[in-house]
Amino acid sequence: MPIIDVQVHPYERNSPARPWAGSAHGLESASGDEMVAAMDSVGVDKAIMVSSFNVYRYDPSYALSVYAAYPDRFRVVTPVDASDPAIDDVVARWKATHGAVGIRIILREGMPMDPTDPGLTRAFAAAARHGLPVNLLCWGRLDLGAEIVRRHPDTVIVIDHLGMLQPAKPPVPEDVWADLPKLLALAAYPNVRVKVSGACTMSLAGYPYDDIWEKVLRVLDAFGVDRCMWGTDWTRTSGMLTYEQGVAPFRDTTRLSEGDKAKLMGGTVEEVYGW
Numbered sequence: 001m002p003i004i005d006v007q008v009h010p011y012e013r014n015s016p017a018r019p020w021a022g023s024a025h026g027l028e029s030a031s032g033d034e035m036v037a038a039m040d041s042v043g044v045d046k047a048i049m050v051s052s053f054n055v056y057r058y059d060p061s062y063a064l065s066v067y068a069a070y071p072d073r074f075r076v077v078t079p080v081d082a083s084d085p086a087i088d089d090v091v092a093r094w095k096a097t098h099g100a101v102g103i104r105i106i107l108r109e110g111m112p113m114d115p116t117d118p119g120l121t122r123a124f125a126a127a128a129r130h131g132l133p134v135n136l137l138c139w140g141r142l143d144l145g146a147e148i149v150r151r152h153p154d155t156v157i158v159i160d161h162l163g164m165l166q167p168a169k170p171p172v173p174e175d176v177w178a179d180l181p182k183l184l185a186l187a188a189y190p191n192v193r194v195k196v197s198g199a200c201t202m203s204l205a206g207y208p209y210d211d212i213w214e215k216v217l218r219v220l221d222a223f224g225v226d227r228c229m230w231g232t233d234w235t236r237t238s239g240m241l242t243y244e245q246g247v248a249p250f251r252d253t254t255r256l257s258e259g260d261k262a263k264l265m266g267g268t269v270e271e272v273y274g275w
Contacts (some may be wrong), residue, residue, distance in 0.1 A: 001048040002137040002266050004048070004275070006229040006269050007027055007050050007233050007234075008049055008050070011031075012031045018062060020055045021054075021057040026168075027235050028116055032070060042248070043206045046074065047073065047074055050079075050104055051076065051104075058078070063078070064099060075275055076100055077101060078094060079103070079106060080105065082111070082117065091123065102127075104136075106137040115144060133193070134156070134157050136160060138163055139162075139166065140179075145186075146185065149186060156191055156194070157191055158192075158229075159186065159193070160195050161195060161197050162199060165182070168236060168239050172202050172203065178249060179219075194223055196220075196228050196231070200241055200249060226268055226271070227268065234246060
């Protein structure tokens with residue numbers, strides 16, 4: 001079974017040819033070539049690229065160019081603007097795009113967050129109609145995420161980053177796992193999947209992050225490994241750890257059976273994203 005990282009954010013250096021819309025976390029560049037080199041150095045075979053909203057907003061063209069260069073190594077998820085009146089057409093066009101496997105909806109200030117918002121309703125319905133999972137960034141807003149889950153039982157909804165706010169730089173808040181009960185409650189909804197991504201940044205003990213496992217295992221027990229997917233969230237996590245430090249604790253752990261590890265680190269990703 002290949003090792004597949006469920007969330008990475010490649011981007012190229014800021015330039016007039018492809019200017020950044022915002023700012024990146026830490027690194028000046030994380031190009032496709034650099035991402036492949038990092039993956040090869042630690043035995044990661046493939047990855048889902050989530051086009052960086054911070055850097056490129058709703059433009060996934062750079063991620064698609066990386067996919068075109070490495071079609072056996074990557075697939076692409078793009079953020080979508082649920083306030084776009086043409087969101088149905090946006091999702092339909094994305095479904096028809098080579099390498100596209102999902103959309104991402106972000107709950108944050110300045111974007112639709114009301115679970116009854118018509119744009120959100122159309123976006124989730126379009127994703128279900130076209131068989132695309134929705135990656136939902138609702139960290140710090142799991143109550144809103146839960147209501148969205150309840151309203152869209154026919155849409156596969158992937159909770160990004162365990163649904164909990166994760167630090168981009170030290171120190172790690174003492175209450176970083178405070179919303180874990182809210183996440184565990186979502187196991188009751190069969191359309192929910194969970195990215196166990198960025199989990200190493202939630203350690204209070206430091207590398208090799210042994211203190212995260214009691215919480216991670218509770219997530220795996222609640223949802224089952226066939227609904228959970230490991231990921232590094234590179235490069236957002238670059239202010240907390242290296243790519244290798246995001247991979248090794250899961251790759252090398254003896255806390256999981258080899259079968260469960262294979263599902264968590266690849267098999268479930270293949271099933272959820274149809275890879």
